[in-house]
Amino acid sequence: MTASDGRLVGDLARAIDESDFAWSLVLVGEDQRDKLAALTSDLLNKPSTSGDGKQITSGYAYWGIGPTIAWAHACADPFYLVMKQSLDSFTRRWGRVRGRVGEGFHHVSFGVGTGHKDRLVLEHLLERNPGLLYVPVDMSSEMLRLGTQEATHRVGLRGHRVVPVQLDFSIPDNLAELRELIHRLVGDEPVLYSLLGNTLANFDQDDELLANLTALARPQDLFLLEVATTEAVNDDLAQDAVEEYARSRAYREFVTSALLHNTDLTINVDAVQFRGAVEGDRALKVKVVYQNQTGGDIMMMLPDRNRVPFPDRDTIRLYLTRKYARKALDGIVREAGMRKVTGTHSDFGVPRSSQGFGMDLLLLAPGEPVPAPRADDDVADVIWGN
Amino acid sequence: MTRIAITALTFGALAVAMALGVTWFVVSPPGDRWEPAVNSFALLAGITGIFAERWAAQREQRNQAIGSIRLEMARNRETLDGEAFSASASRGRRVYPRLVQSAVDSALSSGALSPHRDADLIDLLHRWRTAVASVNRRLELTEMLVFTSASEEKAEQFHTALHRANGFFQGVRALLDEAQAALGDPVRP
Numbered sequence A: 001m002t003a004s005d006g007r008l009v010g011d012l013a014r015a016i017d018e019s020d021f022a023w024s025l026v027l028v029g030e031d032q033r034d035k036l037a038a039l040t041s042d043l044l045n046k047p048s049t050s051g052d053g054k055q056i057t058s059g060y061a062y063w064g065i066g067p068t069i070a071w072a073h074a075c076a077d078p079f080y081l082v083m084k085q086s087l088d089s090f091t092r093r094w095g096r097v098r099g100r101v102g103e104g105f106h107h108v109s110f111g112v113g114t115g116h117k118d119r120l121v122l123e124h125l126l127e128r129n130p131g132l133l134y135v136p137v138d139m140s141s142e143m144l145r146l147g148t149q150e151a152t153h154r155v156g157l158r159g160h161r162v163v164p165v166q167l168d169f170s171i172p173d174n175l176a177e178l179r180e181l182i183h184r185l186v187g188d189e190p191v192l193y194s195l196l197g198n199t200l201a202n203f204d205q206d207d208e209l210l211a212n213l214t215a216l217a218r219p220q221d222l223f224l225l226e227v228a229t230t231e232a233v234n235d236d237l238a239q240d241a242v243e244e245y246a247r248s249r250a251y252r253e254f255v256t257s258a259l260l261h262n263t264d265l266t267i268n269v270d271a272v273q274f275r276g277a278v279e280g281d282r283a284l285k286v287k288v289v290y291q292n293q294t295g296g297d298i299m300m301m302l303p304d305r306n307r308v309p310f311p312d313r314d315t316i317r318l319y320l321t322r323k324y325a326r327k328a329l330d331g332i333v334r335e336a337g338m339r340k341v342t343g344t345h346s347d348f349g350v351p352r353s354s355q356g357f358g359m360d361l362l363l364l365a366p367g368e369p370v371p372a373p374r375a376d377d378d379v380a381d382v383i384w385g386n
Numbered sequence B: 001m002t003r004i005a006i007t008a009l010t011f012g013a014l015a016v017a018m019a020l021g022v023t024w025f026v027v028s029p030p031g032d033r034w035e036p037a038v039n040s041f042a043l044l045a046g047i048t049g050i051f052a053e054r055w056a057a058q059r060e061q062r063n064q065a066i067g068s069i070r071l072e073m074a075r076n077r078e079t080l081d082g083e084a085f086s087a088s089a090s091r092g093r094r095v096y097p098r099l100v101q102s103a104v105d106s107a108l109s110s111g112a113l114s115p116h117r118d119a120d121l122i123d124l125l126h127r128w129r130t131a132v133a134s135v136n137r138r139l140e141l142t143e144m145l146v147f148t149s150a151s152e153e154k155a156e157q158f159h160t161a162l163h164r165a166n167g168f169f170q171g172v173r174a175l176l177d178e179a180q181a182a183l184g185d186p187v188r189p
Helices: A003-018 A032-042 A065-075 A081-100 A116-128 A141-152 A172-186 A206-214 A235-246 A249-262 A326-335 A375-384 B002-027 B034-081 B102-110 B119-148 B152-162 B168-182
Strands: A106-110 A134-138 A191-195 A222-230 A272-279 A283-291 A298-301 A307-310 A315-325 A338-347 A357-366
Touching: A065 A081, A065 A141, A065 A249, A081 A116, A081 A222, A081 A235, A081 A338, A081 A357, A106 A116, A106 A172, A116 A134, A116 A141, A116 A191, A134 A141, A134 A172, A172 A206, A191 A206, A206 A222, A206 A326, A222 A326, A222 A338, A235 A272, A235 A283, A235 A357, A249 A272, A249 A283, A249 A315, A272 A315, A315 A326, A326 A338, A326 A357, A338 B152, A375 B119, A375 B152, B002 B034, B034 B102, B034 B168, B102 B119, B119 B152, B119 B168
Parallel strands: A106 A134, A106 A191, A191 A222, A222 A315
Antiparallel strands: A222 A357, A272 A283, A283 A315, A298 A307, A338 A357
């Protein structure tokens, strides 16, 4: 880089910091045409009544300004219990684990969400590292804009220290590039990576995603993971999990918003179905599907202007989420090659929620996988189990 | 043996006296029958009085035992519904209050309850007594393990296990509901 290039970067940083206009400097990591082609391809899958054919994969559910606004509305809906409880209890849970995060950390946040949680994290990290670099990563530039504004509001972080990255972080090649970028930006200084708001649960191959994300962490780095949890795993609780999501109309509008903005379907939110299942002994799984209940075949226009059939009873999977069994968390962390530094749990203390549902916040560090639990690790369960 | 002999002697004497009194009444001339009649009725009142007093004493003893058990159950209810055993209570280290069972022990050992009439209640109280002993023992183990562990997470693990749906503690609450219902006390909604 020449001296004039350096001056240009410096001038750009000053222009962002000194302007009253809300500039944001976004690094776009992917060709958005490829993303549109992938979304179109996913909507061309074979018919299925079980939600295993056509689908809108995680990331696309938030892609575009319409879904972003619908997401923000859903987060403000008191009937969307998971999000409300997650936001309400995060301050307390973060307060319990933040003492284990040392000084000098930068912050890389995967899936920035509403930005409320990142703001709390940034406030803490900034006190210990005024030169902090904040790198929110999301597939949706609109989500990045929304979340980053909230995350940096009044925390005293200068604009040029915020580097939003538009990138689909479920693709391993993208993560390899991101790793290079982060290491160039921070050098050997430690980074706190975070994946909050039960985002992990939205991916089909969630274990693989977690392993890929945690592989970014070097020995000096930490990883903050937040997941929705359940004390037990059975069909009744899967049904309870379904009801927890199904009662929010704003949530239904959010999950259908990607369909509304990428197809010409006339959306009927009553055609949104929630299907719960038990995923082995590790999680309760909830699939949110949109089913053609008109009694006849429909022609649906895709983003590439192609018209494809959407047969009667066919489904489009709109969203996937899980509640992880608390007992399975150690195994999930271990398989990702991480060890738990500390963790905290918060129950959903409201009558509308099933007993045993809650959120867990785990602070992880790379290193030797945690050994399999000894028999006496479950001593609390042995004593009070039955 | 001595008790049986005294009982036999007492009731034998009363029976003979009663028979003699009735005979005396029959053989007496009509004008002299007041005295054997009074004598016979006095003996009859003595015999029935013994049984009546025994029945009343047993009934009073049973009522006192049931009343004490009710108070004890209400006290245990307050303990279980209290802050220490609330799911929203602090998850840190703590010493838990214990459940009490002295009234139940006393009732079972004193024979205040009738093995025939109160068979179901006696069975329920035996189960409750076993549950209380088990709770208190498990609380001791919990406190020992939590206080001797350097990790605060341990206390959280025990808190979670204690309040687990379908766990042991929920079973104890259900048993208390059943016991209070059997004693005719109002059960929590």
